[in-house]
Amino acid sequence: MTTGSLLAADLVIAVLASAAWLGGGAASAARRRPLALGLAAVALLATLARVITITALARAGWWFAAEKVLIAAPLSLAAVGIAGPRLLRAPGDIRAVAVPLFFAGYATSSALLVTILHGYPASAGAGLLAVAGVVAATVISGRALGAHLPRTVSRVALVVAVAALLTGTGLTVAPGAAPAVPHDHGSPAARIADEPTRRFTLTAGTATVDAGGRNVAAWAFNGQVPGPELTATVGDVVEVTLRNRDIGRGVTVHWHGYDVPNDQDGVPGVTQAAVRPGQEFVYRFRADQAGTYWYHTHSASDVGVRMGLYGVLVVRPGPATGLDVTVPVHTLAGRPLPVPKVEQVEAGLPVRLRLINTDSTTHRYAVAGTAFRVAAIDGVDLRGPTPLVDTAVLIPAGGRYDLVFDAPATPVALFVDGRAVYSTGPVSTATGAWPVLDPLGYGATAPVPWSRFDKTFTLVLDRGLDLRRLLPRYAHTVNGAADPDIPPQVVRRGDVVRFTIVNRSQIVHPWHLHGHHVLVLARDGEPATGSPLWLDSFDVRPGEVWEVAFRADNPGMWANHCHNLAHADAGMTLHLMYS
Numbered sequence: 001m002t003t004g005s006l007l008a009a010d011l012v013i014a015v016l017a018s019a020a021w022l023g024g025g026a027a028s029a030a031r032r033r034p035l036a037l038g039l040a041a042v043a044l045l046a047t048l049a050r051v052i053t054i055t056a057l058a059r060a061g062w063w064f065a066a067e068k069v070l071i072a073a074p075l076s077l078a079a080v081g082i083a084g085p086r087l088l089r090a091p092g093d094i095r096a097v098a099v100p101l102f103f104a105g106y107a108t109s110s111a112l113l114v115t116i117l118h119g120y121p122a123s124a125g126a127g128l129l130a131v132a133g134v135v136a137a138t139v140i141s142g143r144a145l146g147a148h149l150p151r152t153v154s155r156v157a158l159v160v161a162v163a164a165l166l167t168g169t170g171l172t173v174a175p176g177a178a179p180a181v182p183h184d185h186g187s188p189a190a191r192i193a194d195e196p197t198r199r200f201t202l203t204a205g206t207a208t209v210d211a212g213g214r215n216v217a218a219w220a221f222n223g224q225v226p227g228p229e230l231t232a233t234v235g236d237v238v239e240v241t242l243r244n245r246d247i248g249r250g251v252t253v254h255w256h257g258y259d260v261p262n263d264q265d266g267v268p269g270v271t272q273a274a275v276r277p278g279q280e281f282v283y284r285f286r287a288d289q290a291g292t293y294w295y296h297t298h299s300a301s302d303v304g305v306r307m308g309l310y311g312v313l314v315v316r317p318g319p320a321t322g323l324d325v326t327v328p329v330h331t332l333a334g335r336p337l338p339v340p341k342v343e344q345v346e347a348g349l350p351v352r353l354r355l356i357n358t359d360s361t362t363h364r365y366a367v368a369g370t371a372f373r374v375a376a377i378d379g380v381d382l383r384g385p386t387p388l389v390d391t392a393v394l395i396p397a398g399g400r401y402d403l404v405f406d407a408p409a410t411p412v413a414l415f416v417d418g419r420a421v422y423s424t425g426p427v428s429t430a431t432g433a434w435p436v437l438d439p440l441g442y443g444a445t446a447p448v449p450w451s452r453f454d455k456t457f458t459l460v461l462d463r464g465l466d467l468r469r470l471l472p473r474y475a476h477t478v479n480g481a482a483d484p485d486i487p488p489q490v491v492r493r494g495d496v497v498r499f500t501i502v503n504r505s506q507i508v509h510p511w512h513l514h515g516h517h518v519l520v521l522a523r524d525g526e527p528a529t530g531s532p533l534w535l536d537s538f539d540v541r542p543g544e545v546w547e548v549a550f551r552a553d554n555p556g557m558w559a560n561h562c563h564n565l566a567h568a569d570a571g572m573t574l575h576l577m578y579s
């Protein structure tokens with residue numbers, strides 16, 4: 001059983017236990033003896049089952065079990081300890097066990113609320129608040145049922161409630177200094193001169209575009225979705241003038257995966273001010289990384305990218321050979337955009353398909369009708385990629401895979417999420433059962449270039465109630481905090497930095513660090529055994545623990561966030577900064 005399924009199972013069992021205890025309390029209050037005893041038995045079994053799930057989660061990593069061991073387990077023990085003996089005494093009047101059963105229900109459900117609303121890290125404040133809630137609810141139920149509760153119970157409730165308030169609710173972590181926002185650096189055009197320059201203009205504006213035979217409202221660069229494909233040769237200077245015609249929420253251009261100097265990174269409020277309607281901004285950087293990249297607005301990025309403010313950036317080492325095409329996959333107005341038509345090629349010609357996922361969720365790609373190799377991931381060539389047949393690849397949000405093969409004489413087809421987006425003739429469509437490539441074991445291995453790490457950080461991804469703003473929100477959190485309250489990670493130039501990224505939530509988080517590619521060291525404690533994987537976008541699935549590292553060689557302040565852009569907007573963004 002994976003840690004992700006354990007997390008889900010534990011949650012379901014906790015809900016069941018809470019419901020059964022509370023249902024048992026209600027049934028006994030209504031003097032429905034067999035129902036009350038039956039529900040209490042279910043609750044007891046569910047509570048015991050949690051011993052297994054919580055122990056297994058703790059073995060997978062303390063991050064997954066902290067609040068369950070420290071808060072849920074003691075409360076569940078108290079529930080069984082108080083309700084159990086009274087049930088065993090088999091009271092003549094079943095109503096006599098109503099309050100103990102309600103107590104057990106409140107104990108289990110308040111621990112559940114701690115997991116759902118607070119998560120990681122566990123805190124004394126959250127624990128005390130949970131206990132105070134349990135005691136208060138039990139006292140109220142007791143009064144309502146006319147039960148005699150010892151006066152000490154009310155006193156304990158009062159003491160615990162005061163202690164909880166004094167400790168703080170524990171719903172937020174200790175404040176870290178939110179990063180200071182540097183101001184507009186202006187155009188850096190003077191910095192690089194006398195070099196071959198590729199000049200482009202991107203004008204952002206509202207537009208109506210044809211999305212597979214249907215006109216939809218979009219935000220577009222130069223009136224088209226995707227925006228124009230920007231190409232360059234290694235060594236060129238890329239100069240892009242961004243103009244905003246009428247996008248009221250502002251526009252920037254972020255060069256996704258391209259490790260540009262910090263002031264060219266296009267993050268509003270961090271590396272520049274958003275470009276407002278009528279304004280412009282000139283980006284300029286040297287293209288010294290070959291590979292497949294993309295660009296997109298980082299201003300109101302969730303809605304901006306979804307509405308169409310993105311395009312492809314390809315940097316080639318020299319003239320393209322054979323058929324070399326980009327396949328950006330995007331969902332516009334709820335429907336997949338058609339993939340650009342690929343010309344027919346003669347057999348034997350080398351083909352390079354640059355697959356790009358510009359959506360916020362993972363896509364599954366399958367090439368049918370030919371063996372292929374994965375030549376590069378996230379713009380970086382793999383070492384010793386071997387031929388694959390009838391194998392699918394999963395590309396995370398923001399990620400890119402370059403697939404290469406020699407065009408066969410027989411038909412080939414590309415499937416995205418089981419749908420043929422392109423084919424040169426009839427091929428088998430049964431790609432759904434194909435195995436999925438695990439890039440951590442693909443290609444030829446090479447030693448990790450570092451033996452020690454100067455800085456290590458752990459990012460625990462979860463959900464939680466965020467009370468820092470006027471309106472409470474159910475945020476996507478990192479270490480229990482949400483943007484802008486997540487303390488920045490501070491490194492020095494030259495540091496070798498290791499991140500541990502832990503997903504204790506129920507959803508996939510595609511992680512994306514700006515300005516640096518990270519080398520994958522291990523996943524779930526298993527070292528990567530294939531080609532060195534230098535990624536800028538990788539899916540951390542529920543229950544997974546990723547270890548990645550990089551050298552801090554690109555000074556500045558960099559966004560470090562989930563590339564499910566709705567999650568990033570809902571708190572899952574922090575910053576890496578150089579001291």
Ligand SMILES: [Cu+2]
Pocket residue numbers: 476508509510562563564567568572
């Ligand atoms: Cu996410």
